[in-house]
Amino acid sequence: MKKTFLGYGLGLRTEHYETILDTKPAVDWFEVITENYLVPGGKPHYYLNKIRENYPIVMHGVSMSIGSSDSLDWEYLNDVKSLANKIEPQWISDHLCWTGIQGKNTHDLLPLPYTEETIQHVVERIIQIQDFFKQRILIENVSSYVSYKESTMTEWDFLKEISNRADCLILLDINNIYVSSVNHEFQPETYLAALPKNRIQQIHLAGHSNMGDYIIDTHDHEIIDPVWNLFAMALEKYGLVSTMIERDDNIPSLSALISELNHAKKIAGSVLMETEA
Amino acid sequence: MKPLMNLQNKFQSYLVTSDGDINAYIEETKKVSATTRLEIYSNAYRYRLIEALSSNYPILQTYLGDELFQELALLYIASHPSTFKSIRWFGDQLESFLREQYTEFPYLAELAKIEWHMTLTFDAPDCEFINIEAVMQIPPSDWPMMRFILHPSVYLLDFQWNVIQIWQRISQNDDPCDPTRYDISIPYIFWRKDLMNQYCSLPQDEHYAMTSMINGFSFGEICEGLCQWVDEQDAPLRAASLLKGWIKSGLISEIINNGEFQ
Numbered sequence: 001m002k003k004t005f006l007g008y009g010l011g012l013r014t015e016h017y018e019t020i021l022d023t024k025p026a027v028d029w030f031e032v033i034t035e036n037y038l039v040p041g042g043k044p045h046y047y048l049n050k051i052r053e054n055y056p057i058v059m060h061g062v063s064m065s066i067g068s069s070d071s072l073d074w075e076y077l078n079d080v081k082s083l084a085n086k087i088e089p090q091w092i093s094d095h096l097c098w099t100g101i102q103g104k105n106t107h108d109l110l111p112l113p114y115t116e117e118t119i120q121h122v123v124e125r126i127i128q129i130q131d132f133f134k135q136r137i138l139i140e141n142v143s144s145y146v147s148y149k150e151s152t153m154t155e156w157d158f159l160k161e162i163s164n165r166a167d168c169l170i171l172l173d174i175n176n177i178y179v180s181s182v183n184h185e186f187q188p189e190t191y192l193a194a195l196p197k198n199r200i201q202q203i204h205l206a207g208h209s210n211m212g213d214y215i216i217d218t219h220d221h222e223i224i225d226p227v228w229n230l231f232a233m234a235l236e237k238y239g240l241v242s243t244m245i246e247r248d249d250n251i252p253s254l255s256a257l258i259s260e261l262n263h264a265k266k267i268a269g270s271v272l273m274e275t276e277a
Numbered sequence: 278m279k280p281l282m283n284l285q286n287k288f289q290s291y292l293v294t295s296d297g298d299i300n301a302y303i304e305e306t307k308k309v310s311a312t313t314r315l316e317i318y319s320n321a322y323r324y325r326l327i328e329a330l331s332s333n334y335p336i337l338q339t340y341l342g343d344e345l346f347q348e349l350a351l352l353y354i355a356s357h358p359s360t361f362k363s364i365r366w367f368g369d370q371l372e373s374f375l376r377e378q379y380t381e382f383p384y385l386a387e388l389a390k391i392e393w394h395m396t397l398t399f400d401a402p403d404c405e406f407i408n409i410e411a412v413m414q415i416p417p418s419d420w421p422m423m424r425f426i427l428h429p430s431v432y433l434l435d436f437q438w439n440v441i442q443i444w445q446r447i448s449q450n451d452d453p454c455d456p457t458r459y460d461i462s463i464p465y466i467f468w469r470k471d472l473m474n475q476y477c478s479l480p481q482d483e484h485y486a487m488t489s490m491i492n493g494f495s496f497g498e499i500c501e502g503l504c505q506w507v508d509e510q511d512a513p514l515r516a517a518s519l520l521k522g523w524i525k526s527g528l529i530s531e532i533i534n535n536g537e538f539q
């Protein structure tokens with residue numbers, strides 16, 4: 001399994017469309033929210049096509065609902081595939097979660113119970129999706145605020161097992177690990193240590209809101225030091241991984257995000273120097 | 278029912294209707310109770326959908342004020358759970374919801390109608406539009422048979438209230454004017470040109486011609502119909518000048534001439 005290293009990217013946000021076209025900033029790649037481009041035409045497609053001319057793109061979905069008890073939504077998957085045929089992303093990702101059942105969408109990334117039943121259900125669906133897309137997909141660990149009494153294993157064993165059995169890749173969200181480690185009181189290092197190194201294809205970094213006894217994953221702040229430390233630890237274990245920063249709210253200027261991204265680059269640089277030395 | 282489906286049913290009912298006995302399925306810690314944990318999800322669920330409505334209906338939100346808008350949003354969210362893959366489509370029924378539920382304030386539905394159609398125009402399919410030269414190439418003898426296909430971003434809407442003025446004033450950060458009802462409704466056209474949304478009101482004869490065009494009438498038939506407003510000998514001239522205006526505005530995607538696409 002050879003990993004593609006894209007470098008350091010940012011989430012593409014409408015606020016930055018013009019600046020990106022005007023200034024062609026030194027960002028290695030952009031991640032787009034798939035659903036934002038599942039519209040017929042107009043500005044979203046215009047800007048995406050223009051930006052695609054200069055940058056590699058990866059597609060990140062929020063509605064695949066991989067863990068839902070509903071049957072797979074082939075109309076949606078077909079739309080995603082058509083978009084992918086048009087913009088030729090480096091890869092397609094979504095979340096290890098469910099977003100709704102009975103045809104409804106809560107538009108939230110809801111956690112799954114970590115059971116053998118869920119593993120079988122999710123693995124079967126990922127295999128079908130990968131067959132349909134004719135490529136492996138990346139699944140991302142979500143941040144969570146509840147855990148279910150019926151769970152019989154840890155989240156990391158659940159993720160590891162699914163990625164191995166479905167032969168899919170992992171989009172590891174370092175901030176989500178941190179958020180969940182506080183909310184569920186586990187050691188984030190244990191999480192990192194358990195995952196299959198070769199499957200980690202991409203990393204997400206983000207900020208969050210600390211509520212005291214728990215943390216909410218809001219993507220509206222700068223990345224905090226414990227998350228940077230965890231990022232460094234992840235790179236020590238996994239080597240170079242394509243990394244990007246997600247910011248969805250309270251969106252700062254592009255240059256502010258680029259300097260945050262440069263910090264990630266710096267950390268990666270020093271980690272790799274040490275491991276090589 | 279399988280355990281996974283059962284759990285998801287209970288969780289979703291809790292989010293959507295606040296019912297169900299989901300608490301029993303959730304672990305709690307000394308620091309954070311199951312109820313607090315679940316409330317993070319139910320708050321986020323409502324918050325996200327309110328945000329979606331607010332981004333589709335920003336002018337309605339300003340008009341109502343945040344508090345009333347939130348009240349409306351929560352009623353709508355409770356009665357219209359999302360079935361969309363993309364949250365962009367959430368709020369598609371707000372106009373009819375307002376018409377049915379806010380009967381004392383009929384202009385609110387019309388304000389929502391403007392905003393929803395603005396979003397439809399904004400991301401309607403991309404399509405070429407024809408230029409004047411394309412029409413000039415059609416021999417005059419074929420003109421009566423020409424039919425037209427409108428750009429997919431075009432919407433023709435009628436308003437009984439002065440909501441366009443209210444919408445304009447709020448868009449320019451002015452105080453809105455009082456709602457007034459017209460004696461007869463006023464037709465407007467919405468469309469997109471060069472990625473920018475456009476709109477304008479239509480005089481009666483142009484409204485007639487545009488509606489006929491949408492309904493597939495030929496240029497000749499439209500000329501005949503225009504005789505309600507102009508003398509018979511002036512009708513072709515009026516029709517030609519309307520057509521020229523539409524083409525200039527980028528409203529026409531195709532001309533069908535005897536079944537041949539130009």
Ligand SMILES: [Fe+2]
Binds near residue numbers: 140173176204246
């Ligand atoms: Fe993420």
